[in-house]
Amino acid sequence: MTRALAVGVAGLGTVGAGVLSLLRQNADIIAARAGRPIAVVAVSARDRGRDRGVPLSGLRWYEDAVSLAEDAGVDVVVECIGGAEGTARALAEAALSRGKPLVTANKALLAVHGAALSRLAEQRGAALLFEAAVAGGIPAIKAVREGLAANRIGRVMGILNGTCNFILTMMRERGREFAEALHEAQRLGYAEADPSTDVDGVDAAHKLAILAAIAFGRPVAFDAVHIEGIRAVSALDIRLAEELGYRIKLLGIARRKDGGIETRVHPCMVPLAHPIARVEGVFNAVVAEGDAVGRVMLEGRGAGAGPTASAVVADLIDLARGRITPVWGAASADLAPVPSVPMTAHEGCYYLRLMVLDRPGVIADVTSILRDHGISLETMIQRGRAPGEAVPVVLTTHETKESAMRVALERIAALETVVEPPALIRIETL
């Protein structure tokens, strides 16, 4: 057996400690599959004194992550620091500019600076691997970028944030409102004290930007992703969705359409017959639709020490075996400069739920506004009767232009008989 692959791990939080622990625990099978041992030789973290549950003796210690990249005895740098800027970015640049391979779980870094980092990696002939950045333990990057490489992908989408999926599952199963379910998620450690990156859809958007780049073989374009989170989803809409045969999921969706690629993260109504509707709790899923293969779905744990370490170590095994793939699946020169299509150009079906005063003429007012904007209704349901009081009215539309929907919605919201801001949820068809 050849000499060990010497790894430097920067960041010893949940992910970094998980990587150390997995490399130790499964050292025998990892060596067999990698064709050589994979050994951590150096680590970097801020606080040397903290107990992280993994032995660190015998490992070189760096206060400064960049110095770890400069260690000539480190063959590959594993970045587990997180964040698009600061130390993580400096470390990534330091490693790649030295031609040293970088393995990272950092979706923010890849989404925001992936274009520059991949050019740097290509110039210096250094591998840049990031299986753990999207959908945690699910080998989604490998499956889409290598396993489905023969396909022209029409749509790739996923449940890319376990925190949001857990909250939506709690809301549905227990009839809770968002705030309560978030609190429960925080109590269980599935949501952070400041949950905005997760619940506002930003984390899912980072992952979608990466997924879209590899699925469509084009440069990563995080700024083009339309982002809405789940704060506005109500228990009422979740219940009404079920009655209509849908489940509400926060999806990241990238779709090829005339004129380019549409990328968006927002709550969706998904038909119960679609397997992604059944992916619950902290599980993630990725669906890819290829012209040859049809629909492929992958499901598994999207976060946590074990699943994330599983993906990071898989990248290390690929490196040890010399299985190298260009960052976005093809060399920069071979990426297609496909433009992004803005959300205002979106077309799809919509669910619209209003709270209206139960009074004659209200439905006529609403439906005539929709007609004025060329929006055709599929169903209209008024739930319950309470003369003079507010009752929910649910409308679903046929294929409609987002631009028309937005204008109509503004007019509807301004009606005197519409007593709450309308709830608008896009329906994602099969």
Next chain:
Amino acid sequence: MTRALAVGVAGLGTVGAGVLSLLRQNADIIAARAGRPIAVVAVSARDRGRDRGVPLSGLRWYEDAVSLAEDAGVDVVVECIGGAEGTARALAEAALSRGKPLVTANKALLAVHGAALSRLAEQRGAALLFEAAVAGGIPAIKAVREGLAANRIGRVMGILNGTCNFILTMMRERGREFAEALHEAQRLGYAEADPSTDVDGVDAAHKLAILAAIAFGRPVAFDAVHIEGIRAVSALDIRLAEELGYRIKLLGIARRKDGGIETRVHPCMVPLAHPIARVEGVFNAVVAEGDAVGRVMLEGRGAGAGPTASAVVADLIDLARGRITPVWGAASADLAPVPSVPMTAHEGCYYLRLMVLDRPGVIADVTSILRDHGISLETMIQRGRAPGEAVPVVLTTHETKESAMRVALERIAALETVVEPPALIRIETL
């Protein structure tokens, strides 16, 4: 861009023609992802005159597949002939013994002769790739062998035969019996005129043997697989399963247990809460459970020209990129000689459905036999009453030894009041 990878395709049935057609249709993206064009230069098939819907002009033609492997202008041989023996085997040996990489969709060949072929491949330094051999378009081999390579796998299982899954789905949805549903599958082209390889579980067993070898990093052992097909599954049992919260699926299951690896293909009762229970029709699924990653499930189309070609061409792209993996995930010397555990050593829960004469004392006779063999009941349901006539009695057991169950079953079947052969279906827990 470097020169094209020159491919020779042997066998121009559904799969072979599908490969030619996909390589042509997506030539641009395939070249970008492979880093070079992939071009078919030679083909081999029996009947030169037949129209296969793909243009063959300009390609060298070989009557004899082995000659195709000898063509010095062929860089890689794609075997789409099928069958464990005869031409397919001769071609595989001819290619590998010349050090020429082989891509195959042939699960029978791999399951039966995989050990010898992988030794040959290793000796000659030739790659042997077979993504299409298991679960068609789902990148299951890649996901398990590379994506989950850091994990010690505890169990790997799957719906590995679309014909059987289609038949079982038809039986459940339409209340049909096996023979009718098989006929419908044949009419739609999902089952062959002689369906035995599919419905008797042999095809699923070929795939399971391959999957188990890569999941557990041990030599392929097809002979050790316990095989039962779906001919004995009745519409009644499917209905009763649903009432108990289960769905009947033909699963291939490989599980690590004390003493070795258990591999078995048989109809299973799967809890409706498990995502594999919802995989219907011709779709396949593979579930792998790793110590770090937890449960990962992959779902997609297991057969057909498009999905199979998608997998074959993914292998060609891996070859073009130089992404090479040892056949079973590790070099022969690093495979673990884990023994196979025979089915008689199996332990699990069972569903037992009897047709008994509705007469006092019958249940006592049955349950005392079960007690004699140390079999503990979880539920017992007698469906309906028809004094003096036959009624179904359903029993489910707690964890039980297969050996005890077999002896008890023989004694129960011999009871005068038990009027039909008992139906025994194993329950697969989550």
